[in-house]
Amino acid sequence: MAAHTLPKRDEPWIIRTYAGHTSAAASNRLYRDNLALGQRGLSIAFDLPTQCGYSSDHPLALPEIGKVGVPINSLDDLHVLFDEIPLTEMNTSLTINATSMWLLALVIALARERGDDESALTGTTQNDIIKEYLARGTFIFPPEASLRMIAEMYEYCLDAVPRWNPSNICSYHLQEAGATPVQEIAFALANALGLLDLLRERGNIPVAAFGRLVGRISFFVNAGIRFVEEMCKMRAFTRLWDELTAERYGVDDAKQRRFRYGVQVNSLGLTEAQPENNAWRILIEALGVTLSRDARCRALQLPAWNEALSLPRPWDQQWSLRLQQILAYETDLLEYPDLFEGSVVVESKVEELCAGAREELDRIVGLGGVRAAVESGYLKSALVRSMSDRVSAINRGDLVVVGVNRWTEALPSPLVGGSDGGVFRVDPAEAEETLRSLEATRARRDPSRVAASLANLEAAARSGESMMEPSIACALARVTTGEWADTLRRVFGEYRPVTGVDGQRLTLDDEHTRALRQRCDAFAAARGRRPRIVVGKPGLDGHSNGAEVIAVAARHCGMDVVYSGIRLTCEAIAHSAVEEDADIIGVSILSGSHVELIGQLADALAAEGASDIPVVVGGIIPREDVGALEARGVRAVFTPADFSLTEIVARVLDIVGA
Amino acid sequence: MSAPDAASSDPRLLVAAAARGERRALARLVSVFEDSRTDAAARRREALAALDERGAAPRALCVGFTGTPGAGKSSLLGVVAKALVERDPTLSVAVVAVDPASVLSGGALLGDRTRVTFPAGERRLYFRSQSSERALGGLGRTTFHVCRVLERLFDVLFVETVGIGQSEIEVREFADRVYLVLQPLAGDQVQFMKAGIMEIPDAFVVNKCDEERAARRSLHALRASLSFARPGDDDRLPIFSTSAATGLGVDALVEDIARSRTSIAPRGLTAAARAHFERWVATGYGELGLRYLAGVPALEDVDAAELSFDREFRRWVCEPPPTELHR
Numbered sequence: 002m003a004a005h006t007l008p009k010r011d012e013p014w015i016i017r018t019y020a021g022h023t024s025a026a027a028s029n030r031l032y033r034d035n036l037a038l039g040q041r042g043l044s045i046a047f048d049l050p051t052q053c054g055y056s057s058d059h060p061l062a063l064p065e066i067g068k069v070g071v072p073i074n075s076l077d078d079l080h081v082l083f084d085e086i087p088l089t090e091m092n093t094s095l096t097i098n099a100t101s102m103w104l105l106a107l108v109i110a111l112a113r114e115r116g117d118d119e120s121a122l123t124g125t126t127q128n129d130i131i132k133e134y135l136a137r138g139t140f141i142f143p144p145e146a147s148l149r150m151i152a153e154m155y156e157y158c159l160d161a162v163p164r165w166n167p168s169n170i171c172s173y174h175l176q177e178a179g180a181t182p183v184q185e186i187a188f189a190l191a192n193a194l195g196l197l198d199l200l201r202e203r204g205n206i207p208v209a210a211f212g213r214l215v216g217r218i219s220f221f222v223n224a225g226i227r228f229v230e231e232m233c234k235m236r237a238f239t240r241l242w243d244e245l246t247a248e249r250y251g252v253d254d255a256k257q258r259r260f261r262y263g264v265q266v267n268s269l270g271l272t273e274a275q276p277e278n279n280a281w282r283i284l285i286e287a288l289g290v291t292l293s294r295d296a297r298c299r300a301l302q303l304p305a306w307n308e309a310l311s312l313p314r315p316w317d318q319q320w321s322l323r324l325q326q327i328l329a330y331e332t333d334l335l336e337y338p339d340l341f342e343g344s345v346v347v348e349s350k351v352e353e354l355c356a357g358a359r360e361e362l363d364r365i366v367g368l369g370g371v372r373a374a375v376e377s378g379y380l381k382s383a384l385v386r387s388m389s390d391r392v393s394a395i396n397r398g399d400l401v402v403v404g405v406n407r408w409t410e411a412l413p414s415p416l417v418g419g420s421d422g423g424v425f426r427v428d429p430a431e432a433e434e435t436l437r438s439l440e441a442t443r444a445r446r447d448p449s450r451v452a453a454s455l456a457n458l459e460a461a462a463r464s465g466e467s468m469m470e471p472s473i474a475c476a477l478a479r480v481t482t483g484e485w486a487d488t489l490r491r492v493f494g495e496y497r498p499v500t501g502v503d504g505q506r507l508t509l510d511d512e513h514t515r516a517l518r519q520r521c522d523a524f525a526a527a528r529g530r531r532p533r534i535v536v537g538k539p540g541l542d543g544h545s546n547g548a549e550v551i552a553v554a555a556r557h558c559g560m561d562v563v564y565s566g567i568r569l570t571c572e573a574i575a576h577s578a579v580e581e582d583a584d585i586i587g588v589s590i591l592s593g594s595h596v597e598l599i600g601q602l603a604d605a606l607a608a609e610g611a612s613d614i615p616v617v618v619g620g621i622i623p624r625e626d627v628g629a630l631e632a633r634g635v636r637a638v639f640t641p642a643d644f645s646l647t648e649i650v651a652r653v654l655d656i657v658g659a
Numbered sequence: 660m661s662a663p664d665a666a667s668s669d670p671r672l673l674v675a676a677a678a679r680g681e682r683r684a685l686a687r688l689v690s691v692f693e694d695s696r697t698d699a700a701a702r703r704r705e706a707l708a709a710l711d712e713r714g715a716a717p718r719a720l721c722v723g724f725t726g727t728p729g730a731g732k733s734s735l736l737g738v739v740a741k742a743l744v745e746r747d748p749t750l751s752v753a754v755v756a757v758d759p760a761s762v763l764s765g766g767a768l769l770g771d772r773t774r775v776t777f778p779a780g781e782r783r784l785y786f787r788s789q790s791s792e793r794a795l796g797g798l799g800r801t802t803f804h805v806c807r808v809l810e811r812l813f814d815v816l817f818v819e820t821v822g823i824g825q826s827e828i829e830v831r832e833f834a835d836r837v838y839l840v841l842q843p844l845a846g847d848q849v850q851f852m853k854a855g856i857m858e859i860p861d862a863f864v865v866n867k868c869d870e871e872r873a874a875r876r877s878l879h880a881l882r883a884s885l886s887f888a889r890p891g892d893d894d895r896l897p898i899f900s901t902s903a904a905t906g907l908g909v910d911a912l913v914e915d916i917a918r919s920r921t922s923i924a925p926r927g928l929t930a931a932a933r934a935h936f937e938r939w940v941a942t943g944y945g946e947l948g949l950r951y952l953a954g955v956p957a958l959e960d961v962d963a964a965e966l967s968f969d970r971e972f973r974r975w976v977c978e979p980p981p982t983e984l985h986r
Contacts, residue, residue: 529694529695529699566772
């Protein structure tokens with residue numbers, strides 16, 4: 002056989018689209034449409050209340066119902082979500098973390114009620130709490146309790162649901178938070194080792210089965226625009242994982258040492274300016290994780306070209322799906338063995354990445370492992386520094402982003418000219434439907450069975466018994482998402498991790514910075530104190546990087562910044578601004594709930610007699626919504642197009658009169 | 660629009676509105692005490708006079724929370740403050756949390772609020788963040804002044820220091836009771852013996868004791884190092900093990916603070932006025948100012964002193980009696 006042929010053409014990776022919104026019924030329709038379009042697996046997006054363990058009728062949940070994913074309140078919703086979808090024939094990926102055990106319990110309960118074979122379930126619960134603490138923000142419980150839940154899921158699934166990946170080690174979000182390729186590899190591998198070490202220490206997995214357990218570890222990886230390096234990164238990951246699992250855990254079977262990973266390509270680099278260019282970025286990024294057969298992804302989901310503008314519409318998702326189908330079925334990519342074996346350039350780059358990652362991994366192990374490195378703030382500071390470097394490089398023009406800092410003049414795009422402005426909107430009226438069905442579930446169920454199953458869950462949580470079966474019993478009893486999470490909150494408490502505002506360093510344009518510092522000094526001399534801004538994130542969306550970068554930039558320019566953190570009610574933000582006698586409030590909203598949240602904030606400020614405190618908003622905010630925000634008193638709206646930090650701070654100072 | 664109008668900055672009106680429970684007015688009143696302009700001293704005197712007229716004398720037990728960075732001071736403080744108002748429906752609590760300023764820009768990132776969640780609408784709790792404004796010693800330039808107004812409006816006043824670890828002596832000067840918050844010790848007890856900070860507190864708190872084993876270990880380690888650092892004192896010093904995350908041990912700490920309210924008579928800030936004033940002079944007028952200050956008699960009214968110092972000092976520098984300068 003010639004070196005360039007395979008015995009038979011490879012099967013394509015699992016082609017899917019990250020989707021879900023509005024309600025269980027609407028998402029079910031969407032999934033059935035996507036499957037009809039030729040998608041080969043499901044990737045389910047949950048709304049923020051579901052991810053953070055709140056039922057839809059919780060005050061923090063109301064503005065967020067169905068916004069960034071599907072709301073799931075009880076087993077009744079899951080029946081609707083998978084209606085007419087063959088559960089056991091489908092590879093289903095659930096993007097869920099702090100409440101992973103609950104969602105897995107719901108899926109198992111669904112299989113049991115439908116009469117499906119529980120052991121035939123195939124899929125993944127994302128379930129990587131470490132990256133939630135570092136980057137994504139939908140954590141609930143402290144590390145100890147969270148890691149115990151993950152471990153219990155592995156212990157349960159290994160025999161009962163052997164084709165389920167109880168968690169995905171996510172390096173994806175680390176890159177979104179600014180990680181360099183070396184950091185991405187090292188942090189993800191440290192995370193995986195932490196998990197395997199924990200499972201080994203717990204001693205519930207027989208030694209003979211440990212190789213099988215190692216084989217269940219899977220990864221969720223990002224692919225950025227530097228696609229040659231990204232391809233090499235995947236080869237480095239594969240090589241290092243093979244080494245580590247053999248050396249550290251003595252796994253003999255090469256298949257169990259295989260680096261299995263799914264990919265969502267980079268959203269960080271997608272731009273709001275000239276958004277049509279993102280289509281090319283997505284294509285190129287997809288190549289990085291598919292070109293090399295030896296390090297090809299198992300599953301791929303692509304964002305839509307307009308993700309920096311809003312949530313994608315079905316057509317936008319179809320366009321991305323077609324890209325995958327063309328790559329997998331039209332091209333000859335799957336006909337060849339690995340294209341890069343023997344390449345001197347690729348080998349040298351891979352070795353460089355491996356060496357850097359080994360060094361960083363040793364450092365983390367030396368700090369006491371991934372958990373210690375999270376709790377001490379080491380990992381967060383490292384990420385924040387990388388992100389500051391990236392932002393600084395874009396600001397200086399050293400990092401070219403087409404349409405953003407080079408070739409910014411462009412013809413108007415017909416793609417955003419449609420009647421919907423090229424963006425997708427969730428109909429707020431549909432949230433009522435979700436609330437009604439939650440109420441109906443509560444009315445129908447047997448309260449004594451609910452109370453008993455919650456008591457069992459609490460007892461297991463306190464005693465150290467596995468919480469898996471008690472959670473499944475809760476699911477079958479129609480316990481709600483909020484009730485399940487509240488029970489465990491009582492036992493474990495809630496966690497607040499280290500914020501990323503420490504340890505950032507910014508390189509901003511010196512001249513601008515000097516001018517801004519002079520303005521702040523002049524303000525202080527005239528008013529007796531520095532201009533004071535309260536920065537916070539209302540709602541449940543936990544992507545804190547934008548707010549943190551702004552907070553650091555404002556301090557860098559000489560403002561006093563009260564950083565009040567994430568997952569706040571609008572009342573709490575208004576209250577902070579009043580108590581701190583702030584000159585201005587800056588909020589960051591990426592969940593799409595900006596109109597509702599700004600309305601709530603304006604009401605809360607009015608209730609405190611503080612409507613005169615100006616408000617500025619940053620986030621993914623469609624131009625069409627700016628008017629509605631201004632009508633509620635917002636003085637400035639910053640979107641991903643406003644990439645100059647000094648410009649943003651300058652406008653804030655204009656507003657406070659500095 | 661953002662420039663404060665006359666009504667919103669008149670100290671007497673602010674005092675009246677703050678006394679009615681208006682949060683906005685209270686916050687602005689605090690701002691009067693943070694104001695760095697020279698004429699702010701006159702407004703502070705006016706506000707304090709208005710408070711005197713209303714009979715709002717200093718009453719707060721002033722509690723210092725100091726300790727190493729990362730020990731979880733803010734989270735613990737949040738939980739403790741909440742527990743205090745829950746157990747006593749008449750009690751009010753204020754928190755002043757100080758964070759460091761950037762040496763380069765002078766701006767500060769005040770992040771302690773991220774660790775504290777007070778129940779919505781609870782009017783008996785007040786939280787204020789403050790910049791250290793390049794001052795050393797763990798407190799800000801105006802912490803003293805802000806405490807002077809809050810001690811008249813709240814029953815318990817917490818002051819959380821910057822948390823730089825070894826130079827947080829200042830809080831000792833005006834707190835009635837000081838807690839040193841540590842995280843479970845990492846074994847290197849010798850460090851603690853050397854650190855002057857071990858000599859400051861009235862009680863120790865080992866926070867982040869989410870795990871019983873670590874908590875016990877730390878307790879023994881701390882006892883052992885105390886017997887070196889404060890021999891004779893060590894048996895008397897209470898040590899609390901807490902976890903802000905699970906609430907473990909918080910009751911005992913809250914009980915200790917509540918007991919201190921009845922057993923310790925708050926001394927008010929008058930005792931600390933001299934120390935504050937010396938620091939104010941040192942910051943603004945340097946070594947020469949301190950030398951002049953040595954001749955100034957006991958201090959009753961710090962605002963009057965600040966007002967007159969500038970004028971007096973300038974005159975003194977311009978026409979110094981020759982012996983004074985070389986004293």
